[in-house]
Amino acid sequence: MAATHIVLLGPPGAGKGTQAVRLAQHLGVPHLASGDLLREEVKRGTALGLKAKGYMDRGDLVPDSLIIEMFMGRLDGAKGFVLDGFPRNLVQAQLLDTAVKVERVIHVKVPKEEVIARSIARRVCESCQRPYNLISSPPKKENICDNCGGKLVQRNDDSKEVVERRYNGQYQSEINGLLNYYSPKNKILREIDGRRPIDEVFQEILRQIEN
Ligand code: AP5
Numbered sequence: 001m002a003a004t005h006i007v008l009l010g011p012p013g014a015g016k017g018t019q020a021v022r023l024a025q026h027l028g029v030p031h032l033a034s035g036d037l038l039r040e041e042v043k044r045g046t047a048l049g050l051k052a053k054g055y056m057d058r059g060d061l062v063p064d065s066l067i068i069e070m071f072m073g074r075l076d077g078a079k080g081f082v083l084d085g086f087p088r089n090l091v092q093a094q095l096l097d098t099a100v101k102v103e104r105v106i107h108v109k110v111p112k113e114e115v116i117a118r119s120i121a122r123r124v125c126e127s128c129q130r131p132y133n134l135i136s137s138p139p140k141k142e143n144i145c146d147n148c149g150g151k152l153v154q155r156n157d158d159s160k161e162v163v164e165r166r167y168n169g170q171y172q173s174e175i176n177g178l179l180n181y182y183s184p185k186n187k188i189l190r191e192i193d194g195r196r197p198i199d200e201v202f203q204e205i206l207r208q209i210e211n
Pocket of ligand 1: 010011012013014015016017018019034035036038055056057059060061062063064067084085086087088092118119121122123131132133134136137157166194195196197198201
């Protein structure tokens, strides 16, 4: 039987969000993306959003206390999930384990040069958050979401400088701790090559959650 409690790890722009949407639809489970939830808080101007915005715009991790407050309650009673962007460090991974049983952790590996190129060309729907790419997956109509007709925008943190900072800072400094944490755990960790086309990456993820 396929795993249904899934965590996606990877650098900024690796394709976690792209794959998480498909995977969640395929499995019929919720897709929970900490970055999307934070951007929603920023858009609504909540106290949490106001506190988080500076960290996000600079490309730094938002403090654990804010993320945990926002994220953990959403897992209550979940019969399955695809987590995208959470956990981001050891503290978050350990906390997650106190609430749910993670069945598979997929690390989508993509080199820095490629994630910078992808992120600069990324556009997202401001209504439904669906990601597009001006090079690899453009919308059918310029600047309009195929899914909901919403307007496509560029994220504040998708400049070359900020993506480099997210890659060198939050990703490089936390990923080894997460990989070490998950690798001895009943072989739930799988590493896949995220440089391939979107459909091929998806097929590989499906193989990895089946066995
Ligand atoms: P978050 O929104 O999670 O950003 P991220 O991890 O940097 O990941 P991205 O959303 O940039 O990329 P992705 O891997 O989802 O790629 P996508 O599918 O869009 O976090 C933003 C900020 O919030 C953080 O910097 C931090 O401040 C804060 N934050 C979030 N979670 C936190 C946490 N737990 N703790 C603390 N702080 C937290 O794809 C990218 C582009 O490539 C798209 O244009 C897509 O169309 C294209 N693409 C995808 N796959 C392929 C492919 N195979 N080939 C070619 N193009 C592709």
